[in-house]
Amino acid sequence: MGHREDLLEGAKRCLLEKGWVRTTARDIVAASGANLASIGYHYGSKDALMLEAFMRMTEEWGEGVGRTLAAAADPDAPREEHVATVVDGLVESFSSSRQFWSVQLEVMGQLNNHPELRQRFAAVLPQGREGMTAIFEGVDDKLVPAEASRTAGSLYHALFIGLWVQWLIDPDAAPSGRDIVEGMRRILAGTVLEDPAA
Structure with a gap:
């Protein structure tokens, strides 16, 4: 590896070990x-390098989880089961x-302090969806x-962000795939407040 890749790998390690704020050049x-x-x-600056490292890590996670979930997917499974499996795989x-994930x-908490960070996030938001x-x-x-990206992708992205934030707060209380599917079903049926035992 050359210095450019060495720096990128070093920045990734620092992000994981020290986080965004505490990492110095x-x-x-x-x-x-x-x-x-x-x-x-x-890279022009430490922040630009950190941003590149962060984006690369996010892409690598997406590629890896996409492969893992694709391998585990059952193309013949009912739709509800498929969505539940994907949610469980993500969690x-x-x-x-x-x-x-921390x-x-x-x-995300740095977006107001770094306009270039916000711009980069805004630029890749469609790709995230x-x-x-x-x-x-x-x-x-x-x-x-x-x-599909604009509509369902927005919903999937919102669901995903909610899942990882809930998981970070309390992994044991994170919803299961079945919980999410049942919640979606009840929302669309207008039966959210009904007691299923009644």
Whole structure:
């Protein structure tokens, strides 16, 4: 690897170990074996490097979980079972990298302080919706139509964010796939407040 990739890998390690706020340029240099001047040369600034590392980690997670869920999916399963399986798979994927999901929440908290961070997030938001649609539908991102991404993708993305925040707060209280499917069914049927035992 060259200095550019070394810096990126070092920044990833620092993000996981120290988070966004506590990571310094010197931390990244120590973790990467590169020199301080190379951050400016290759990325322009420490924040730009951190942002690139964060985005790369997010893409790698998406690719990995997409492959895992696609391999576990049963194409013949009823729709409700498929959605429940995807939700359970997503929640299970959180446990393999609690630090990563903690960093995600920390980075969200920095959006008001870093306009470039907000702009980058806004720029990739459509891709996030597309990616979530692909994961829930079990297809490649390229097969997701724009309208599906705009509508269902927005819902899937909102569901996903809610799942990982609830999981971060209390993993044992995170909803199961069956809970989510039942909740969706009751919302659409207008029976949210009805007692199922009645």
